[in-house]
Amino acid sequence: MSATAAPAVVPMLVGGRWVEATADAWEDVYNPSTGQVIARTPLAGKEAVDNAVAAAAKALPDWADTPVVERARVMFRFRALMEEHFEELATLVTREHGKTLAEARAELNRGVEMVEFSAGMPAMLMGQILPDIASGVDAECVKHPVGVCVGITPYNFPNMVPLWMFPVAITCGNTFVLKPSEKTPLSAVRLGELLTEAGLPDGVFNIVHGARDCVEALCTHPKVAAISFVGSTPVAKIVYETGTSHGKRVQAAGGAKNHLIIMPDADIDQTVKQLAASAYGCAGQRCMAGSVAVAVGAAGDPLVEGLVDFGKAMKVGPSDPAASSDAESIGMGPLIRDDHRKRVASYLDIAIDDGATVALDGRQSATGDGFLLGPSVVDHVAPTMRVVKEEIFGPVLSVSRVGTLEEALAQGDDCEYGNGAVIFTQSGHAAREFKRRFNAGMIGVNVGVPAPMAWFPFTGWNRSFFGDLHIQGTEGVQFYTRQKVTLTRWPKPSDSHDDPVWRSGR
Numbered sequence: 001m002s003a004t005a006a007p008a009v010v011p012m013l014v015g016g017r018w019v020e021a022t023a024d025a026w027e028d029v030y031n032p033s034t035g036q037v038i039a040r041t042p043l044a045g046k047e048a049v050d051n052a053v054a055a056a057a058k059a060l061p062d063w064a065d066t067p068v069v070e071r072a073r074v075m076f077r078f079r080a081l082m083e084e085h086f087e088e089l090a091t092l093v094t095r096e097h098g099k100t101l102a103e104a105r106a107e108l109n110r111g112v113e114m115v116e117f118s119a120g121m122p123a124m125l126m127g128q129i130l131p132d133i134a135s136g137v138d139a140e141c142v143k144h145p146v147g148v149c150v151g152i153t154p155y156n157f158p159n160m161v162p163l164w165m166f167p168v169a170i171t172c173g174n175t176f177v178l179k180p181s182e183k184t185p186l187s188a189v190r191l192g193e194l195l196t197e198a199g200l201p202d203g204v205f206n207i208v209h210g211a212r213d214c215v216e217a218l219c220t221h222p223k224v225a226a227i228s229f230v231g232s233t234p235v236a237k238i239v240y241e242t243g244t245s246h247g248k249r250v251q252a253a254g255g256a257k258n259h260l261i262i263m264p265d266a267d268i269d270q271t272v273k274q275l276a277a278s279a280y281g282c283a284g285q286r287c288m289a290g291s292v293a294v295a296v297g298a299a300g301d302p303l304v305e306g307l308v309d310f311g312k313a314m315k316v317g318p319s320d321p322a323a324s325s326d327a328e329s330i331g332m333g334p335l336i337r338d339d340h341r342k343r344v345a346s347y348l349d350i351a352i353d354d355g356a357t358v359a360l361d362g363r364q365s366a367t368g369d370g371f372l373l374g375p376s377v378v379d380h381v382a383p384t385m386r387v388v389k390e391e392i393f394g395p396v397l398s399v400s401r402v403g404t405l406e407e408a409l410a411q412g413d414d415c416e417y418g419n420g421a422v423i424f425t426q427s428g429h430a431a432r433e434f435k436r437r438f439n440a441g442m443i444g445v446n447v448g449v450p451a452p453m454a455w456f457p458f459t460g461w462n463r464s465f466f467g468d469l470h471i472q473g474t475e476g477v478q479f480y481t482r483q484k485v486t487l488t489r490w491p492k493p494s495d496s497h498d499d500p501v502w503r504s505g506r
């Protein structure tokens, strides 16, 4: 694109055709490394949703009747294309999101694993049978697709989160409408192109763009059967309540405030590295990012010292290789938007006002173009402070100091969220107590980011998840299928003694 060219309009995919939407409102897509606008997302409403859902509904009968082995083969071809275009896809994530190339590659690998998981769908769709459940009666239970499924995704994983959803949904025999984040829609478009190239029939996968109105239209559309949502807790709750009150099944993953417990016997050097990777990876914009370190006993001082040293040495800068020749060596890239950077930075003042101390101020270490903010460490926080209670979603790690593991566990009980929690220790007993009792759904023992891989469910608790069946793993397969039980009796015809077939014993 030349310097004067207007940013491209992000197209929608409807019934196999790429269409340029007309819309009354638009969202700019930025390159966070440079601060430049690189595309414009149309914020479409009901009409675009009607068209996309109609296309998905039209494609449904044939796709549901397509043998599952053939549906799975599309995933094999899609996976091969993702591998072939791996660097291009990773660079696109970095360009529209700002995470480093290493982080973009890691995200993509997680997405590829979802495609690999889905390629095994024939085995996962096998049913159950119990012969002679009563005299002469056989019972079987088989899985059917649910219908038109919708995915509504956040900005922070433009590739991985859509891939949590549609590969599973469509190999289960459903058709799909994806509404990617209006802030990072370009990766979804590229995935749509690759799916088409992989031979997915028209209308099985569709994309609409928009924000609140578009989501509202999707959640209330009579032909939508199931909705998968990932995003912030307030929106997850709205989507869950609107979708379920309109008769749809909904899985809605929300925000988080993840606690990292550091016992006095933990290896501090290793722990600091893991904590920094957890809190500052993707510039803190992960639902599994560590955001409250709870130092038990003597762990506090060496931990804060180590974190400050580590943070000071981190290289913060533009992550886009087109914007910087240094991009591959960057430790932390920019945040998604300037207003988000300001919001995250404001928590440092809020923390000071609430009585905490800022041991490392990220505002001082980030200079240059783009929405950069360095790593921060806030020490001596208390559970009642906003910096502890609210999801900041940026590179700010708070450190709370407690005397015992019991006090650390109590902080988890006070937390409204419940995504991830981690303990660093050499004590098997402390780890066991923590694993059993901490109030969160994904637990790490000496693992900084305990995000489950494709084969396991992503088990957020409390206000980090609304619904019953989680995303990923076989829970995902259950979510995208409904079961049918058939009881069969084939009685021997009463006049069978006169039938030559029966007499001859054939």
Ligand code: NAD
Pocket: 152, 153, 154, 155, 156, 157, 161, 179, 180, 181, 182, 210, 211, 212, 213, 215, 216, 230, 231, 232, 233, 235, 236, 238, 253, 254, 255, 256, 286, 287, 391, 393, 419, 458, 460, 464
């Ligand atoms: P967001 O809630 O602002 O947006 C998510 C989606 O909802 C987007 O597609 C957006 O267009 C739509 N949306 C936004 N406001 C809406 C409204 N008022 N009504 C209807 N739809 C609306 O989230 P985000 O800022 O894009 O992403 C960051 C959030 O996502 C964080 O809270 C993070 O913790 C969460 N997240 C959670 C998980 C998880 O698995 N639990 C994973 C990734 C991100």
